[in-house]
Amino acid sequence: AQSVTQLDSQVPVFEEAPVELRCNYSSSVSVYLFWYVQYPNQGLQLLLKYLSGSTLVESINGFEAEFNKSQTSFHLRKPSVHISDTAEYFCAVSDKRGNTPLVFGKGTRLSVIA
Amino acid sequence: GAGVSQSPSNKVTEKGKDVELRCDPISGHTALYWYRQRLGQGLEFLIYFQGNSAPDKSGLPSDRFSAERTGESVSTLTIQRTQQEDSAVYLCASSSYIGPIETQYFGPGTRLLVL
Numbered sequence: 567a568q569s570v571t572q573l574d575s576q577v578p579v580f581e582e583a584p585v586e587l588r589c590n591y592s593s594s595v596s597v598y599l600f601w602y603v604q605y606p607n608q609g610l611q612l613l614l615k616y617l618s619g620s621t622l623v624e625s626i627n628g629f630e631a632e633f634n635k636s637q638t639s640f641h642l643r644k645p646s647v648h649i650s651d652t653a654e655y656f657c658a659v660s661d662k663r664g665n666t667p668l669v670f671g672k673g674t675r676l677s678v679i680a
Numbered sequence: 681g682a683g684v685s686q687s688p689s690n691k692v693t694e695k696g697k698d699v700e701l702r703c704d705p706i707s708g709h710t711a712l713y714w715y716r717q718r719l720g721q722g723l724e725f726l727i728y729f730q731g732n733s734a735p736d737k738s739g740l741p742s743d744r745f746s747a748e749r750t751g752e753s754v755s756t757l758t759i760q761r762t763q764q765e766d767s768a769v770y771l772c773a774s775s776s777y778i779g780p781i782e783t784q785y786f787g788p789g790t791r792l793l794v795l
Contacts, residue, residue, distance in 0.1 A: 570722070602786075609684075610723075610771065610786035656722060667713055667739065668784060670722035 568593040568659045572671035579647055580679050587642040587674045589631075589657030597659040599640040600668065601631055604654045613655070616640065627651075652678045684787035686772050692793045693762055701757040701790045705774030712755050713775075713784060714747055718768040726770075729755065762794045 573588045591597065601613040614625040621633040631642045640657060654675050658668040685704045693699050705712050714726040725739040729749040740746070744762075749755040759766055769791050773784040 572722075575720075609788040610773075612783050612785075615783070658723075667715075667725040667728050667736070668723070669725070670715075672720070672722040 568597060568661065568669045570657050570659055570669055570671035572655075572657055572674050574674050575672065576675045576677065578677045578679060581649055582646045584645050585643065585647050585651075585676065587655050587657075587676065589640045589642065589671060591638050591640065591657070591659050593638075593659060593661065596662045598662060599631075599633055600658040600660075601625075601629070601640070601642050602656045602658060602670075604656065604673075606653070610656065613642075647676070647678045649678050649680060651676060684772055684774050684785050686770075686787040686790050688790055689788065690791045690793075692795065694795055695764060696761055698758065698760045699762055699792065701759075701770050701792070703755045703757070703772030703774075703787060705753070705755070705772070706785055708752070709774035709776050709785075710752050711775045711782070711784075712749055713773040714755070714757050715771045715773065716741075716768045717771060717789070723771060726757070759792075762792075764794050767792055767794045 569592045571590045579585045599616040602610045603613045604610050614623045616623050616633045624630045629644045631640050633640050654673045656673045657671040660666050660668050687702045710731045712729045715723040717723045727747045728736040744760045747757045769789040771789045772787045775782040775784045
């Protein structure tokens, strides 16, 4: 079984400042890792994922996340946030059997302040 | 269709009534998932359908919850004798089954309020 911990429920940050949203996971088997984003009044969208290979993965809108196996972490970062990044961010894992249910963290609400 | 759709978008019901929630997955997606998101919580897995295999019901919280799927199309989640703790957003997701891991695409959810 897997579990996901998102250490911060809310993160306020000023526009153009850097941000890191933390995610730690627990699993007895190898996992795939995901970040999903939920913009206000919208459904969940995949932001980025780690399956294998390079431990640093990037999204098209400037976010990146790094898989750290020794620390069982998959923190999400962006060097300079925009107002439009205001959303709820969910970290999730699934085991490597593939196409299995995701196990989600409780989410981190990122609020970007002008 | 263009994406996963769910209906109704909002449902208010009285305690003890039955409700039925509908999910239309992306055409061609063989896997379909139901999740629940209670206020201030992450998403909880409820049930998973994969093609014609027996569904994985391990996440259903009680026998009041059931779900059906006909082939690779529409799925319905039924909650019988609703309780106030069933109030949540119910999310459906679908994925194809081509590669080793396929992205789950989520619908907008059904917001259920049990009075």
